Amino acid sequence: MENLRLLFDAPILSLQLLLDGVLIGAIFALAAYGMALVWGVVGLINVSQGELVMLGGYAAWFLSRSGIHPLFAVPLAAALVFVVGWLLYRAVIFRVVDKDLFTSILATFGLSILIQQLANTLFGADVRTAESGFGTLFLFGGAVTVSRIKLISFAAALLTGAFLMLFLKRSRMGQAIRATAQNARAARVMGVDTDRVYAWTFALNAAICGASGALVAMTWVVHPYLGLPYTVRSFMIVILAGLGNVAGVLFAALGLGVAENFAGFILGAEYQAAFVFTLLVAILVWRRFWLARERRHLQ
Helix, strand or coil: CHHHHHHHHCHHHHHHHHHHHHHHHHHHHHHHHHHHHHHHHHCCCCCCHHHHHHHHHHHHHHHHHCCCCHHHHHHHHHHHHHHHHHHHHHHCHHHCCCCCHHHHHHHHHHHHHHHHHHHHHHHCCCCECCCCCCCEEEECCCCEEEEHHHHHHHHHHHHHHHHHHHHHHHCHHHHHHHHHHHCHHHHHHCCCCHHHHHHHHHHHHHHHHHHHHHHHHHHCCECCCCHHHHHHHHHHHHHHHCCCCHHHHHHHHHHHHHHHHHHHHHHCHHHHHHHHHHHHHHHHHHHHHHHHHHHHHHC
8 A cells, every 4th residue: 555655645656657558558559459350350359469469579579680670670570470460360260260259269279379389489488678779758857757669659559540440441451341340241242252351351460469569579578478468458458449449449558558557556566467357357247237238228
């Protein structure tokens, strides 16, 4: 409770935590954009979402070691993980698209373990970071500090959300994705190659995760076991925001970032992960009662 009392005694500390939480939440939003897209179009809960983020982080780290600035590595990491996502779809995902939800969860969970262990074997368990060199902003006489890379990540989340909405509305593939999401059978009747749409959707999700992972590598660290927290966060955000709601995903992610940051400060960093999982359970219980109430209302 000492930390909680400290927040009331030093309001500027609350501002620091609020800013950090909002900026951190922007990175969560990137991974959640992709999960919402795959879930809404393919009907698949991708349990390997966090591992795609991890691959983007390693891609940025290796590119930075090759002399490419980590910021320029972000689009390159997105492109590389796009290819990985396309290959994963052609190798595994297309086999479970029409299966029940449990089968798809098992398949992507298997992918998660496979990617995690391959990363551990190839890259080792050491933590890595891609130094951006952007430094820190000092506000209010140095009482509040803001990392410039977090500001860049926030801008990247906004731009990615805007690009995703523009892509889905204006491009031919985006229109095919929207048509398939509304009614896959009708889209096939109208001549849409839904298998190609699903492949594009999963690969686009992977590219977004790759960009998110590159920003994670610059902001914190990357290691083979990075994935699970990002999968859980993405799932929570999509549950809160709903499918197809890009703005809702962003606001839910920012809210989660703030809540997690305050919880980490008040409870201690060692309980931060426990807070995230507890919050997930609470959200699922709330969602169940909310859906039950909606059904009673319709009856």
